[in-house]
Amino acid sequence: MRINELNTQLKGLCQNANELLDTTGMRSYGIIENVEFDRSNFDETLFYDEFYSIMKKLDNICFTVKYLNTKVYGEYTIYKNAAGRYECSEYTYTSGSTIEFLYYDKFDAKYKWVISQVEHNGIDYYIVDYRNLPLEGLQVRVRKEMV
16 A cells, blocks of 8 residues: 555545544534433443543544645744744744654654644743754744644
């Protein structure tokens, strides 16, 4: 299977998953709201809890597939602005922002694009799972949807 075929299959999966996320209320409310179950039944409660976990993962998968299929608007270098936030000419990163950045992977011995989230630790912003990576001067890509 070629990568573009996999992409097509995942987009199809997400069409169905998005309908399910909307129907259950997961997309709007962050919880499975439109599914009835007996809270005093241990088995049904287990199903609900596990389905909730699955739905959160499905939502994340579909967000990533949509993100990857959004056109790259441009590549930029980010810097810290006067307000203490990191930005480029097209986007300002705050807590919870998706960030796509160029990273040197020592294991693969090459640069590659990586997607993560920006968060704040009370002192400065950092990239989730890359806490020691300086944001100042980092090469990023901005996708059309972000602008």
